[in-house]
Amino acid sequence: MRWISLAALFLLVFVLRTASQNTPKNGGDFAGSPPANLPPGSKVPKNVILIKGAWSSASDSTTPVPDGGRVEDGFFRDDYFRISYPVPRGLTETYQGPPPSESGRYVLAQLGVPDTFKGENPGHILVTADDLFFTPFPVKDVLQLTAYEKDNLQTDYKIELPPTQTKIAGQPFTFYAYWSPAAELHWYVLSTEIRCHALEFVMTSRNTKILQNWVIEMSNMSLPVETTLTGNATAGDFPVCIKDYADGENVLNRVDPVFSEHRFNPVPVRIIIDKTGTIKHVHFLSAFPDQEKAITEAFKQWKFKPYVIAGKPVEVETGIMFGRAAHPLQPAVNTAVE
């Protein structure tokens, strides 16, 4: 019985590899939606987070950010990653995710059945992104991340399909699967890399046929040409993403922010540097307002050496960690991806 299931999974990988690629679509602008300013005399609304701690924000509301995705018209769309993913029939966005974490993790979408659903629960899909600039895992790209995850699976789980390279909508993905014999739940994990983020589609169900259908339906999604497994793509029109670009001789002028309050949280920040070496966009993944203000003021004085490819300056995207850095982990044991 088990080999039949395994064979089906490998067949699924083959089907995906031969599936056609949809045309990438560009989305609109991300518009941040800070908490509404309540008019005088209002009551305190229920079920609204009004008092925030460290939170995400951006220097402008027009440049897409990873956490600007939304589910509408049966699609999950994220303009930052330029992905458009058709939500499988019967599923809907159950809950919006939490803000990005201080370790660079985004919950982009949670798709499932509503709480009012009656009948056999089909399962659910979690879409996440891990910023590879800030992840505490000792990995450089999504291939290594997948191998690291697989090697460190807790003992409750059994591997059904080892990490295997495949294609979704014509773009490279890794695919692996595991299950919990106790919970009778299966997890199918499909990962790829865009803009130095590891994107993961985590599908969970008790029914493997449902999972296989969901995987096949992924062929209808659209992805940018920059999609990769090793972070080496530069052919598209995204800014080139380079880890630690804000270190060393690339920075011609650097002024450290002066924080008014002594805090102890990590403050991961992504920036886009324009072709002249000036910071044109700042995305705070997790920062208190006073930290955001101090860093913004300091950034006004930063100047970078323009990054040049084939004799032409290009935009660069990089990450900087202010405050307390995340706790690093030991390097992973390398595991081959088939």
Place this chain on the structure above:
Amino acid sequence: MVRIARLTAVLLLALLFLAGIAVSQTDPGVQSASRGTGAALSTVQSDDHPGILAFFNDGLARFQVVETVASGLGPRFNMNSCSSCHAQPAVGGSGAATNPEFAAISNGTVSGSTNTVPTFLTATGPTVEARFPYYFNSNGTVNFNSPNGGVEDLFTVSGLSGASSCSLQQPSFATAQQEGNVIFRIPTPTFGAGLLENLDDSTLLANQATNLKNHFGVSGAFNHNGNDGTIARFGWKAQNKSLHIFSGEAYNVEMGISNLLFTQDRPLPGEDGGGGSGQTGLVSGCLNLTGNGYPEDSSNPGQTSAPAVLDDVSAFANFMRGLAPPPTGGVILNGQAVSQTSLNNGSSQFSSIGCATCHNPTVGTTQASNFTGSLNKASVPAYSDLEIHHMGSGLADNVSQGGAGGDQFRTAPLWGLGQRIFLLHDGRTTSLITAIEDHGGHGSEASTVKSNYDALSTSNKQDLLNFLRSL
């Protein structure tokens, strides 16, 4: 004919009821059999550091002392004894089935001529403290530009013996309720607290990094002590660093007793000028009601026996530090003992669907301890990572404490859950199933884990619930 139709309807209803039993899961409820919760750590009981048992017992006794105005109670307070609120299932625990706050006037704890019992308190509801997320404007509307979040003590000593001319009004709870500007917190149990206190930060940081590797969308952060930057860990938002701070703050805030850590009588958030009230503190007629000066609780160097030298806050901390973790125990469901197989399977469910990512059953090993052997290099089965997590808009209380925002809460340690009555930070439910479902919500890190729970078979869900009530 009518009788036959009625009979058929009754039979159908009975069938539906039975079918309901077969296809849904049940919270076994509070386990009433004694598990020995509330005992001292084994090495405290054996007095491995001679005298430590005496310190523990002294702390236990002081934890139950009923304070009066003469001993420093008030001028504002929630209750007059630690054990009034920390009572279930033993001294040191959480709120009891019968709420002592509701009976504050009838049993003479406060004066009925100067105090009323807020309407949110009920005889069998949770024992709570109240906080206003925002200050009020002078016209009674909510000032959304002025976050508050401090504890609004329920009662005053006005009218009690020894209160003299101290005349204080209770906060306007009716207005706060009407404006939706009040939230509640229930007492956190303190069993095993010494083990949590003695976990080194490096252990917690390593756990955090390891547990980030999950497919549940869970991340997490720590609340840090503002003085030295180390990880704070006590209280619903992990806002308190140590058991001394936890005790000192509670003595001051919940009972109104100044002490070596918090050396003044505490005014309400608005009475100290906060929110633009224009006030400068408690009125002089309500200060130094003992006549002995401040702090009302301090160490007693004039005493001869060692425990008596201590201030109450240190004694409380010693007691909690010496409390053993709550033992696990068997579970009764619908009058029948649950099998070990069910509990074992429930434990596997707990881990497989991701509950254990935050409710970590093995937080780690404590650092070396010079307090007592049981705290030395000991494992800590607390079912918590001591991190703060975004729990979303449904659970948010819009109170910020330290680095924790309005929707961030410390992972509640689940040890002792089998005998807990009120669940979640505000005691909003007594149902384990509701508590699990409430983990899902917009902005919550636990939504996917809740979806995993929803995807389990009915029997696996039942085993999970059984397991949780064994803790």
